Amino acid sequence: MEEDAVIKAMSALAHANRLRIFRLLVVAGGAGATPGTIADTLALPAATLSFHLKELLNAGLIGQQRQGRNLIYRADYAQMGALLAYLTDNCCQGEACDQPATLACQC
């Protein structure tokens, strides 16, 4: 992952509303969720939600698919994995990052 992409992804997740949106989509899994559902769940005005969805989309962290009148958003696990890989590499270079609890991969 390029530095630009990393910064975009981190910026996207570094906001309470967007982190909640992303977490909601992670929990939603393959079914994804529509803006309507997300707006209801997180009590966000439609325009505000749309702004944040665009940010996450732009960062490649989520995907979008139209289904009739609805749009379905889904978390992009590959992109999130790539971000984690970058951070893991940069955490562990130069010095052992030997904290078993924090870095035990549960996947």
Next chain:
Amino acid sequence: MEEDAVIKAMSALAHANRLRIFRLLVVAGGAGATPGTIADTLALPAATLSFHLKELLNAGLIGQQRQGRNLIYRADYAQMGALLAYLTDNCCQGEACDQPATLACQC
């Protein structure tokens, strides 16, 4: 790790200058680095560097120690590990994040 701390840490790393500063400190390891060295290496004005160091410090991602006339900054691997743990947990909930290459822990 609390949501607030996660957002602070992500915000701190979501900036080209700060990501570079942090990576430099990770590579520097236990010896750490002084603002002078960092400023020279990354070609940043002192005031700008100081601003970014404060952000990283505030996010708990780096530590500070005075040694004579110099300040020594060091990466805080535990905090970075905690951030990674949070993200890993939130990436892997709900759906398998089964991309061996991206999530193989090298630590």
Next chain:
DNA sequence: TCCATATTTCGAATATTATGGAATTAATGG
């Protein structure tokens, strides 16, 4: 075609973040 629903885009106000020169604080040695 017309209406209702779902969602986005526009736009303008507000808030937050970033930059860097100049002034300030901290530490050491002569």
Next chain:
DNA sequence: CCATTAATTCCATAATATTCGAAATATGGA
């Protein structure tokens, strides 16, 4: 106590991000 080096804080400016009502766009059904 003064000069020097190291680094921060102050401050004004510039740039970017956030919010959300209102208007626009898209879709499907009557």
